[in-house]
Amino acid sequence: MTTSTVAGPDLAAVSALVGFGLQPRMRPLDNPRYRDLLQRCRSERPFRSAVEALAEGLELDLIEVHAVEGLILHPRHGSIFTYRLADHPTLTSKERLILGLVHVAIAARAYPYPEDLEEDGATRIAIDDVDAFLRHLIGKLQEATRDSDGLALPHAGLDTAWRSYAKLTPGRPTASGSRLTRSSSQWWIAEALRWLVEQGMATPARAHGPGHYLLAHRFRLQVREAASIPAFTLLNDLRRTQLFEED
Known part of the structure; x- marks a missing residue:
């Protein structure tokens, strides 16, 4: 019709x-x-x-x-409504890769199993948790590099992204002590979540304290559309392995 x-x-x-x-x-x-x-x-x-x-x-x-x-x-790809990190005027190429890695990590941390993408409702996530997950990922990638049998990376950009992320400090407040600086890994996670809030895909979960957010069903649906991308598949595999090891 x-x-x-x-x-x-x-x-x-x-x-x-x-x-x-x-x-x-x-x-x-x-x-x-x-x-x-x-x-x-x-x-x-x-x-x-x-x-x-x-x-x-x-x-x-x-x-x-x-x-x-x-x-x-x-x-869709090429639509005038598509947001690309490359369109962000204030980011360097490495910073775009870091921010892209953080977005994928948020999704993998929140929805490690396929059935998680089929639920309906909000999922709580914290900046500290995402940072810990990314540093776990980096540890595994570093081990794989040293062993030389390593993990098959989806593309060279992911290799550059995790190496750049590894150089960031977990948290470094500004001189006033009120905010994180750009050299902090948690600043980049907060920046990614701030953008998700602007897009209606997350809201601050203030009742749970600073740095906590609720990811909306809208975000889950967007992740579902992109769930087949290699970087998400890799991080999902590592997240599930991490959960198994913790049990």
């Missing part, structure tokens, strides 16, 4: 719903119009088909129509 079955004011409604979906921090429970349009998308097949067609034209995949998270869209 195509948008030919939806006309006039309905086309404006379709566009409005996709517009809401492109504002990832907006939630339908906070916006009556968004909530009503989302309900139409969930219950009216012609309306949903029109939403899917508009998303298709914008090179977006409609991942889920979620009652709480809203319209969840995933930009």
Whole structure:
């Protein structure tokens, strides 16, 4: 079914719903119009088909129509809505690799098993936990390098990323003592989580103390779309091995 079955004011409604979906921090429970349009998308097949067609034209995949998270869209490679670390104007090439490694580590730390990606709900994570996991990863990679039989790395960039991360100190406060500096590994984890908050994929879990966050279902769905990438597979394998060793 195509948008030919939806006309006039309905086309404006379709566009409005996709517009809401492109504002990832907006939630339908906070916006009556968004909530009503989302309900139409969930219950009216012609309306949903029109939403899917508009998303298709914008090179977006409609991942889920979620009652709480809203319209969840995933930009395809090359879409104008795709965010790439290379587009970040203030990062060096090595810093982009570090930040990319941190994002993958957050996902692997939060969802070590395939069934974790099928659940619905928030997952709590802490900066300290992600840093500890990355340093465990680095230890394993260093051992593999010394043994020369090593782990097969998905691409050279991952090798550069973990070596660069290893040179960072776990935490170094600024002169005022109030914030971490850019030379701290935990600063990069906080930066990655800050971006996830901006994208509506995480929220600070202040009740659990500083440095704790809740990863939204929206983040899980984005990870699910990218779960086959080699770097995620490698970190997932190491995380599962770590959990087995801890038991």
